[in-house]
Amino acid sequence: QVQLVQSGAEVKEPGASVKVSCKASGYSFSGYPMHWVRQAPGQRLEWMGWINTGNGNTKYSQKFQGRVTFTRDTSASTAYMELGSLRSEDTAVFYCARDIGRTLFYWGQGTLVTVSS
Amino acid sequence: QSALTQPASVSGSPGQSITISCTGTSSDVGSYNLVSWYQQHPGKAPKLMIYEGSKRPSGVSNRFSGSKSGNTASLTVSGLQAEDEADYYCCSYAESTTWVFGGGTKLTVL
Numbered sequence: 001q002v003q004l005v006q007s008g009a010e011v012k013e014p015g016a017s018v019k020v021s022c023k024a025s026g027y028s029f030s031g032y033p034m035h036w037v038r039q040a041p042g043q044r045l046e047w048m049g050w051i052n053t054g055n056g057n058t059k060y061s062q063k064f065q066g067r068v069t070f071t072r073d074t075s076a077s078t079a080y081m082e083l084g085s086l087r088s089e090d091t092a093v094f095y096c097a098r099d100i101g102r103t104l105f106y107w108g109q110g111t112l113v114t115v116s117s
Numbered sequence: 118q119s120a121l122t123q124p125a126s127v128s129g130s131p132g133q134s135i136t137i138s139c140t141g142t143s144s145d146v147g148s149y150n151l152v153s154w155y156q157q158h159p160g161k162a163p164k165l166m167i168y169e170g171s172k173r174p175s176g177v178s179n180r181f182s183g184s185k186s187g188n189t190a191s192l193t194v195s196g197l198q199a200e201d202e203a204d205y206y207c208c209s210y211a212e213s214t215t216w217v218f219g220g221g222t223k224l225t226v227l
Contacts, residue, residue: 035216044120045155045163045206047216059214062118095162102210103153103168110162 002026004096004108011114017084020111022096029077030054033099036070036081039110040092050099051079086115121146121207121219128225134195137222139207140188145217147188151210154183154192157221158203166205167192194224202226 007021022034036048049060051070058070069082079096094111097104122140129135139152146152150170155163165174167183170190180201182193190209194201207219 037218044221045208045218047208047218050216061215101169102151103165104155104163104208104216105165105168105174107162107164 002098002106004098004106006094006096006108006111009112009114011116012086013117014087014115016086016115017082018086018113019080019082020094020096020113022079022081022108024077024079024098027098029072030074034070034072034079035097035099035104036068037095037097037104038090038092039095040089043092045095048081048094053079083113086113088115091115118211118215118217121209121217123205123207123219123222125220126223126225128227129194129197130227131197131199133197134193135197135224137192137194137205137207137224139190139192139209139219141190141209141211141217142188145209145211146185146190148212149210150185152183152185152190153208154181154190155206155208156201156203157206163206197226199226 003025005023033050035050038046048064051058053072072079096108098106152170154167156166157163166181170185171183180195205222
């Protein structure tokens with residue numbers, strides 16, 4: 001069955017970067033784009049962008065453009081999200097979600113990133 | 118891009134039906150039949166309940182249904198059960214290959 005398993009919780013200082021991984025199994029990794037979504041505590045879901053896992057092309061939300069980078073390792077069936085210049089407002093749970101037909105169909109379990117000095 | 122507009126909260130008694138609205142614009146909800154709905158219990162990842170406006174993924178109860186009219190999509194939950202109590206988010210594909218979520222609606226089963 002389809003599984004998306006994300007890396008564990010992180011604590012970072014303001015100004016640092018964080019890299020979250022999302023390991024896929026149960027399907028052809030390169031065949032489906034991967035989205036990334038942020039959810040701050042008690043807040044709504046926010047779409048951050050997506051990556052074409054086949055050719056590596058990316059599209060970022062304007063809100064995160066310039067601060068976020070999506071990459072992938074097809075040999076490891078893993079997608080990565082790196083967010084830089086962290087600030088306290090970036091404390092959130094980050095989710096990866098596999099696309100099917102322009103729907104965020106399957107979701108990872110989420111990774112909590114805490115930004116604190 | 119602005120979030121889609123959802124009511125902050127809705128409530129209903131067991132066995133009743135409720136409807137959650139999701140209002141967007143002609144750049145997102147109104148232009149594409151690509152609205153999805155997610156259920157999220159506290160501390161859990163979102164779960165897809167409806168996609169492409171009205172389709173249910175395998176395993177989702179037929180008590181959940183979706184529709185759209187103009188720039189507004191709706192999620193109806195019939196025969197409310199205690200386990201339906203959760204946050205619900207709509208999401209729409211939008212122009213320039215982007216996606217936008219709603220602000221979320223807290224469903225309380227009285």
